[in-house]
Amino acid sequence: xxxxxxxxxxxxxxxxxxxxxxxxxxxxxxxxxxxxxxxxxxxxxxxxxxxxxxxxxxxxxxxxxxxxxxxxxxxxxxxxxxxxxxxxxxxxxxxxxxxxxxxxxxxxxxxxxxxxxxxxxxxxxxxxxxxxxxxxxxxxxxxxxxxxxxxxxxxxxxxxxxxxxxxxxxxxxxxxxxxxxxxxxxxxxxxxxxxxxxxxxxxxxxxxxxxxxxxxxxxxxxxxxxxxxxxxxxxxxxxxxxxxxxxxxxxxxxxxxxxxxxxxxxxxxxxxxxxxxxxxxxxxxxxxxxxxxxxxxxxxxxxxxxxxxxxxxxxxxxxxxxxxxxxxxxxxxxxxxxxxxxxxxxxxxxxxxxxxxxxxxxx
Numbered sequence: 001x002x003x004x005x006x007x008x009x010x011x012x013x014x015x016x017x018x019x020x021x022x023x024x025x026x027x028x029x030x031x032x033x034x035x036x037x038x039x040x041x042x043x044x045x046x047x048x049x050x051x052x053x054x055x056x057x058x059x060x061x062x063x064x065x066x067x068x069x070x071x072x073x074x075x076x077x078x079x080x081x082x083x084x085x086x087x088x089x090x091x092x093x094x095x096x097x098x099x100x101x102x103x104x105x106x107x108x109x110x111x112x113x114x115x116x117x118x119x120x121x122x123x124x125x126x127x128x129x130x131x132x133x134x135x136x137x138x139x140x141x142x143x144x145x146x147x148x149x150x151x152x153x154x155x156x157x158x159x160x161x162x163x164x165x166x167x168x169x170x171x172x173x174x175x176x177x178x179x180x181x182x183x184x185x186x187x188x189x190x191x192x193x194x195x196x197x198x199x200x201x202x203x204x205x206x207x208x209x210x211x212x213x214x215x216x217x218x219x220x221x222x223x224x225x226x227x228x229x230x231x232x233x234x235x236x237x238x239x240x241x242x243x244x245x246x247x248x249x250x251x252x253x254x255x256x257x258x259x260x261x262x263x264x265x266x267x268x269x270x271x272x273x274x275x276x277x278x279x280x281x282x283x284x285x286x287x288x289x290x291x292x293x294x295x296x297x298x299x300x301x302x303x304x305x306x307x308x309x310x311x312x313x314x315x316x317x318x319x320x321x322x323x324x325x326x327x328x329x330x331x332x333x334x335x336x337x338x339x340x341x342x343x344x345x346x347x348x349x350x351x352x353x354x355x356x357x358x359x360x361x362x363x
Contacts, residue, residue, distance in 0.1 A: 006149050009156075012045035013145055020086075020116055020141055027116050028087040034116040035068060035083050043071075047157030055157070067111070071160065078160055084115040092135050093321050093328030095122045099133060110136075110163065112155070117141050121155070123167035134171045191219050285350045286343035290333050292357040293317060293341050301361035304337055308360065316353055317341050 019037050026033045040050050048071065050056045057070040059080070067080035082098060084090065090113050099111035099122045109124040120138040124131050137151040154163055192215045199208060296302040308317040313325040321329040321340040330344035345353065 006153075009042075009045040009149055009152065010145055012041050013148055013152075016041055017141055024086070028085055031083050031085040031115075034085060034114070038116045039069070039081065039083055039114065042152065043069075046152060046155060071155070073157075073161055078163070079110040079112060079155060081112045081114070084113070086115045086117045088115055089326065090115050090118040090120055091322065091326075091328050092120055092122075092138065093332070095120045096133050096135065099124055100131060110155075110167065119151075121151070123163075123171070125168050125171050132171045132175065134167075134174055136167065136170055192216050195219065285345060285347060286331065286333055288354055289341055289343050289345075289350055289357070290335065292354040293335055293339075296357050296360055297335060297337050302337070302339070302357075304339065306339060308356070310342075310353065310356075315342060316356070
């Protein structure tokens with residue numbers, strides 16, 4: 001049930017939906033229509049005085065680059081709004097990049113990207129030299145009114161001063177989850193009981209009894225394999241010529257920062273399967289893929305126009321972090337020549353992709 005106080009917002013939202021449906025061609029052709037007929041009416045319904053530059057400041061948008069509005073409270077810019085026409089796609093990966101590149105010195109940064117059809121809000125928290133970013137919400141104009149209202153409530157004039165706490169809580173919950181996935185030892189005993197119970201239900205004959213420490217060791221190895229396969233990486237940690245430019249941290253695994261002195265990572269990882277001694281460098285999936293790509297760049301086999309496919313839907317290397325089917329790279333790394341490489345894969349597939357990169361454009 002929607003609160004009674006949301007009635008004005010719901011009415012404005014429904015009118016915006018009708019306008020969008022009736023005038024799709026205008027919304028697709030002209031972003032000023034999206035601003036005047038979608039963004040500003042919703043901002044007014046959210047309590048913002050769109051006639052007061054002290055609250056809704058029309059930003060200087062040079063060459064269609066950067067935000068169109070800055071929402072301000074007491075002279076402090078809290079949210080940048082970037083408006084596109086509805087024919088232009090809006091991707092989560094793009095709004096995260098725009099957020100990081102936008103020069104804002106506050107501890108918490110917010111960036112809203114919308115084309116009327118799709119709207120995405122992202123936030124960043126700066127911790128020392130690191131920038132932690134997260135998509136906070138997204139909605140489509142076709143979504144239920146209740147979902148859209150729940151999202152928009154976060155940026156109304158009364159609530160937006162509290163949004164810093166929301167951004168920080170979302171980001172640190174994500175970091176806590178990532179930490180748990182990487183090192184779940186405190187929870188393994190729970191899964192040990194679950195596995196043992198499942199073994200009993202399987203009615204194996206003769207019965208199998210596996211010591212708890214063996215079950216835990218097996219679970220630990222499987223969990224690590226799962227984490228490595230599903231690792232998303234932190235885009236703000238891509239050092240060297242990585243994606244954060246001057247806004248994020250300087251460490252990380254992207255660009256040329258990863259390849260110095262590591263020319264043999266791909267070979268070491270492949271030979272490990274035949275049994276390397278303990279203590280030899282292993283490298284991660286991302287490291288060996290980036291190292292192989294950087295070798296190809298140094299040898300002149302990959303240039304800025306290169307696109308390497310790994311199937312009908314996915315790119316391994318592309319000039320933007322977007323797959324063939326339009327989905328963003330899950331674990332992108334930026335290479336020294338500005339290309340992007342997808343590192344979201346498992347060890348076996350990574351070995352095959354390293355071989356693909358090593359053979360690419362060889363004569």
